[in-house]
Amino acid sequence: MNERSRNEAELEGIVLSDPVFSHENHGVRFDRFVLRVPRLSGQEDLLPVLAGESLCASIREGAAIRVFGQLRSFNNRTGQGSRLVLTIYAKSILSSTGGFTNTILLTGALCKPPIYRRTPLGRSICDLMLAVSRRCGRADYLPVIAWGQLAAATAHLHVGDTLSLNGRVQSRVYSKVTDSGTEERTAYEVSMMRLLDDSPDEEKEAPTST
Secondary structure, eight states: OOTTOEEEEEEEEEEOSOOEEEEEETTEEEEEEEEEEEOTTSOEEEEEEEEETTTTTTOOTTOEEEEEEEEEEEEOOSSSSOSEEEEEEEEEEEEOOSSOEEEEEEEEEEOSOOEEEEOTTOOEEEEEEEEEEOGGGOEEEEEEEEEHHHHHHHTTOOTTOEEEEEEEEEEEEEEEEETTEEEEEEEEEEEEEEEOTTSSSTTOBOOOOO
16 A cells, blocks of 8 residues: 555454355455444444455354454445445454454545535534555545534545544444335445544544444
């Protein structure tokens, strides 16, 4: 990654099921599993993790682990579900320290105009799409959501502006109406907790998330 890009995720939680084979790329086999990370509020995030088969060799359902890696995106061409699929790409997996962690540091460029709005309860919210470069000219396109003061601070940004943040990777269940009926689906996004020092209005913080 270049000096204007950063993508560092750290998760600590409980493995929900044994890893299963995902795909093979350049002779390397990759497995997938879901990591459960509780929040302080009692809610929990269920996050998909992709890792090399060797990293998953000793992982089993119920294991408490720490995952260090990046939040990656790819396009879903199956025609089912979201077009943009997000997953945590694990670079290393360690034993848990006994707690729960969900943090991500991102630096990238806005690739869509911010969408600022208010919830029915009057709370400010801003939807952002961040492009974070990685090697070989590729980039990950990551949806970010900001609340309150952070929403107001980011609403005036423009496409191409650099944004650095500290946040949490979260899962969100929603209902989708299709030709065959209503389906329950899960979306993933980054909930912004703080703007970092190379972003506008540095060191603004979000209120404690629930």
